[in-house]
Amino acid sequence: MREKSFHTHVAIIGGGLAGLSLAYLLAKDGIPVMVIEKEDYPRHKVCGEFISRESMDFMLRSGMVKTEDDFPLINRFELVFSNGNKHSCDLDPGGIGISRFTLDHKIYQLASKAGVIIIENDKANTISKQGNGDFLINLKSGTQINSKVAVAAAGRQSTSLYKDTKPKADKLSWFGVKYHIELPMDVDLIRIMMFEGGYAGVSAVENGRYCFCYLAKTDHLKKFKGDITQFENVMLRKNPEINKLLNQRTIIEGPFTTSGFHFGYKQMEQDDILFCGDAGGFIPPLTGNGMSLAFRNAVNLHPLLLKYFRGEINWEKLKSDYKRYGESYLKKRITSGEFLQNLALDPGIYIQTILSGSMTLFPFLLKKLSNKATGKPF
Numbered sequence: 001m002r003e004k005s006f007h008t009h010v011a012i013i014g015g016g017l018a019g020l021s022l023a024y025l026l027a028k029d030g031i032p033v034m035v036i037e038k039e040d041y042p043r044h045k046v047c048g049e050f051i052s053r054e055s056m057d058f059m060l061r062s063g064m065v066k067t068e069d070d071f072p073l074i075n076r077f078e079l080v081f082s083n084g085n086k087h088s089c090d091l092d093p094g095g096i097g098i099s100r101f102t103l104d105h106k107i108y109q110l111a112s113k114a115g116v117i118i119i120e121n122d123k124a125n126t127i128s129k130q131g132n133g134d135f136l137i138n139l140k141s142g143t144q145i146n147s148k149v150a151v152a153a154a155g156r157q158s159t160s161l162y163k164d165t166k167p168k169a170d171k172l173s174w175f176g177v178k179y180h181i182e183l184p185m186d187v188d189l190i191r192i193m194m195f196e197g198g199y200a201g202v203s204a205v206e207n208g209r210y211c212f213c214y215l216a217k218t219d220h221l222k223k224f225k226g227d228i229t230q231f232e233n234v235m236l237r238k239n240p241e242i243n244k245l246l247n248q249r250t251i252i253e254g255p256f257t258t259s260g261f262h263f264g265y266k267q268m269e270q271d272d273i274l275f276c277g278d279a280g281g282f283i284p285p286l287t288g289n290g291m292s293l294a295f296r297n298a299v300n301l302h303p304l305l306l307k308y309f310r311g312e313i314n315w316e317k318l319k320s321d322y323k324r325y326g327e328s329y330l331k332k333r334i335t336s337g338e339f340l341q342n343l344a345l346d347p348g349i350y351i352q353t354i355l356s357g358s359m360t361l362f363p364f365l366l367k368k369l370s371n372k373a374t375g376k377p378f
């Protein structure tokens with residue numbers, strides 16, 4: 001049992017994209033920061049690994065990528081209906097493919113170099129506010145962290161921070177599965193393939209590999225007693241295009257799995273704890289924007305914290321500005337993403353489109369709506 005006590009200005013719970021990038025930005029400005037991460041680096045994470053182009057400036061500026069050509073550029077999109085019908089279009093502004101193994105590790109290295117203290121393999125169990133206004137964070141190992149500011153960046157399952165419980169896999173929750181595969185496929189293409197109760201995505205990442213990732217409602221998996229292989233063989237293979245892919249692929253890594261998550265906007269602040277990334281709101285992966293929103297949250301919170309520590313704004317002003325960003329920007333994008341996902345998953349829309357004979361309507365709608373869920377560079 002490690003029992004230590006630390007003092008810092010900002011304690012960030014969760015060393016994913018949001019937590020690490022916020023820590024990196026603050027440390028570069030001389031603010032003492034600690035990140036608590038329950039796992040270690042580098043490691044795989046369940047993610048489609050397509051990052052929208054809106055993040056490119058930030059990724060270049062911070063040194064996460066050296067040039068735009070470091071990773072596969074993806075600028076064509078194909079939507080495959082569950083019956084195998086396909087529609088494709090250019091993807092504007094597109095994005096790049098980068099594995100979470102590489103990306104999270106790169107930011108970890110940048111943050112460490114900038115002076116962030118990162119505690120790995122330890123879990124934040126509780127956060128509480130002390131009489132003097134500071135936060136006390138108790139870690140599983142017995143370590144205690146005192147901080148002036150606490151940021152919850154523990155991802156889509158952040159509720160477990162308040163109760164030391166595993167996220168509940170209820171009927172409405174989702175599960176996700178990822179593989180790295182080899183596949184004969186164009187590198188500039190991303191394919192989204194629908195199946196009953198879920199959808200899969202496939203696109204290139206580094207080293208000539210492809211990320212094949214899917215998500216579906218947990219109750220569909222329950223019918224297969226949690227057996228992923230059986231689920232894939234029965235549910236995914238019903239889509240002839242996914243069936244072809246599964247026959248052609250060679251699995252390099254995986255399956256990696258995650259479960260018990262929900263989508264939607266949550267909050268930017270609660271009990272003076274600030275939320276960043278998926279912890280504040282989780283956009284459905286259909287739009288490929290969760291990673292960009294995690295970075296964007298960090299980029300928005302960073303100047304507010306700087307001003308606060310420099311005495312230029314007080315705590316109430318920081319909270320109200322950050323909440324305004326959440327309500328007026330983040331919430332809208334997440335709501336658009338949810339709407340888009342519901343539309344794509346609703347079998348009624350297929351029947352309508354087929355009956356109306358207008359097979360071009362759906363992709364057109366999808367493109368229009370996906371523009372709403374995509375943001376400007378930051």
Ligand SMILES: Cc1cc2nc3c(=O)[nH]c(=O)nc-3n(C[C@H](O)[C@H](O)[C@H](O)COP(=O)(O)OP(=O)(O)OC[C@H]3O[C@@H](n4cnc5c(N)ncnc54)[C@H](O)[C@@H]3O)c2cc1C
Binds near residue numbers: 047176276288
């Ligand atoms: C199936 C699926 C596919 C996706 N595909 C895409 C895609 O193609 N493109 C895209 O842009 N986005 C995608 N996303 C979304 C994207 O993965 C997230 O939006 C992004 O990872 C958010 O970053 P984050 O830092 O908020 O959370 P995370 O990256 O989840 O990081 C949170 C971190 O907190 C740690 N943690 C949790 N609890 C504690 C605790 N109590 N103490 C200490 N540490 C803790 C976790 O270990 C984790 O490292 C996908 C998500 C899923 C589920």
